[in-house]
Amino acid sequence: xxxxxxxxxxxxxxxxxxxxxxxxxxxxxxxxxxxxxxxxxxxxxxxxxxxxxxxxxxxxxxxxxxxxxxxxxxxxxxxxxxxxxxxxxxxxxxxxxxxxxxxxxxxxxxxxxxxxxxxxxxxxxxxxxxxxxxxxxxxxxxxxxxxxxxxxxxxxxxxxxxxxxxxxxxxxxxxxxxxxxxxxxxxxxxxxxxxxxxxxxxxxxxxxxxxxxxxxxxxxxxxxxxxxxxxxxxxxxxxxxxxxxxxxxxxxxxxxxxxxxxxxxxxxxxxxxxxxxxxxxxxxx
Ligand SMILES: O=C(O)C(O)[C@@H](O)[C@H](O)[C@H](O)COP(=O)(O)O
Numbered sequence: 001x002x003x004x005x006x007x008x009x010x011x012x013x014x015x016x017x018x019x020x021x022x023x024x025x026x027x028x029x030x031x032x033x034x035x036x037x038x039x040x041x042x043x044x045x046x047x048x049x050x051x052x053x054x055x056x057x058x059x060x061x062x063x064x065x066x067x068x069x070x071x072x073x074x075x076x077x078x079x080x081x082x083x084x085x086x087x088x089x090x091x092x093x094x095x096x097x098x099x100x101x102x103x104x105x106x107x108x109x110x111x112x113x114x115x116x117x118x119x120x121x122x123x124x125x126x127x128x129x130x131x132x133x134x135x136x137x138x139x140x141x142x143x144x145x146x147x148x149x150x151x152x153x154x155x156x157x158x159x160x161x162x163x164x165x166x167x168x169x170x171x172x173x174x175x176x177x178x179x180x181x182x183x184x185x186x187x188x189x190x191x192x193x194x195x196x197x198x199x200x201x202x203x204x205x206x207x208x209x210x211x212x213x214x215x216x217x218x219x220x221x222x223x224x225x226x227x228x229x230x231x232x233x234x235x236x237x238x239x240x241x242x243x244x245x246x247x248x249x250x251x252x253x254x255x256x257x258x259x260x261x262x263x264x265x266x267x268x269x270x271x272x273x274x275x276x277x278x279x280x281x282x283x284x285x
Contacts, residue, residue, distance in 0.1 A: 013250040014226060016258045020057070020214050023254045027212060028060035030250065031154065032070055034208060038153045039074045046141055048078045048155040048198070048206070050166065051093035055100040057212050057252075058156070062104040076111045076140060077102065078132075080155055080203065081167040084121045084184075084194035087114055091192050115196060121184035125196040129182040144205040146246060150181060155206045155245070159213050160190060163221040163238030167197035170238055175200065200242055209245040213257040222253065223260040 017023040031047070038045045049055070060066060077097075085091045094114040102112060113131060115124045132150055135141040144151040157165050167185050168175050174183050177199040184196045203209070213222060225240045243249060 012226060013248060014253065015250060016253050016255065018255060020254045023212070023214060023252050024057050024060045027057055027210065027252050028066045030210060030252075031058070031061055031156070032066045034154050035070055035075070039071055044074050044076060044140055045154070046076045046078065046152045048080045048152050049093070049097050049101075050080045050156060050158050051083065051096060052158040052160075053214060054156055054158045054212055055096050057214065058101055062101055067105060070105075072106045073108060075107045076113070076135070077107060078113045078152065079115070080157060080165075081195055081197040082115045082124075083192045084115070084124055084196065085117065085192055087117045092117070121186055121194040121196055125180075125182045125184040128196060129180065132181060144246060147201055147205045149201045149205040151205045151207060151246065152202075153206070154208045154210065155203060156210050156212060157243070159211060159218055159221055159240045161217050161221060162189070163224060163240045164190070165211075165239045165243060166203065167195035168200065168239040175239055175242070177201075204242075204244050204246070206245040207247045209243060209249045211240070211243065211249065211251045213251070214254045216256045216259065218257060219260045222257055226251065227260065
């Protein structure tokens with residue numbers, strides 16, 4: 001199994017994996033364990049996917065030994081954000097998830113909540129919110145007792161180099177949406193520009209969030225969020241710094257993504273102090 005260490009910083013649990021391969025194993029185990037827990041407790045598992053590299057990092061979940069142990073019939077799948085393009089367009093997050101994940105496991109198609117790709121961004125966001133509202137009324141998705149917003153079991157999020165999560169980009173007003181469950185953007189800086197996205201009240205009502213970041217592209221954003229060096233007042237806060245689920249946030253980083261914090265060489269699984277004094281991963285593998 002993957003070698004990793006983790007440490008609690010504020011409410012961030014940070015797992016630094018030796019390689020992307022180890023990260024994929026650790027993410028599969030984490031997701032499978034949560035699926036078992038929630039299915040045992042309440043009979044369903046509601047999981048929210050994102051676009052980007054995430055689906056590739058989830059690849060081991062659909063392989064043995066994990067795939068055979070999971071009761072896929074109890075899964076409900078959503079997207080934290082989606083590009084407003086046809087469902088089978090190469091830019092569609094649904095297509096990426098279908099090709100790399102959904103087509104390989106027996107999740108019931110009725111339990112897969114893709115956006116309605118025949119609508120504009122604004123209408124697709126309203127439609128997605130209405131469909132989630134129906135699931136609230138049928139008790140598949142509960143409302144958080146703390147916030148009154150829908151509470152999903154697990155959100156699997158990526159992060160961009162600018163610190164964006166979902167389609168919530170730095171400096172964009174929808175970062176501060178407080179009323180809607182799902183909103184839209186027509187000028188996303190990461191193409192394609194039209195997207196729908198969960199809002200922060202929904203993201204932060206999730207029980208668990210996994211932040212999955214690999215490679216060197218996001219090292220400055222990782223440091224800004226976990227190393228405490230990035231925010232200079234509420235106007236400059238990064239979206240990733242606003243992620244704060246109700247129960248637990250777990251970061252899955254490979255060595256490259258954590259390299260602004262990892263100041264030490266890997267040493268046969270020995271724990272070591274980070275000489276750079278980052279609060280994020282002061283203990284590293
Ligand atoms: O549709 C999308 O683009 C996203 O959901 C987005 O928020 C993504 O998760 C990050 O941009 C990270 O993307 P990478 O994993 O490709 O770095």
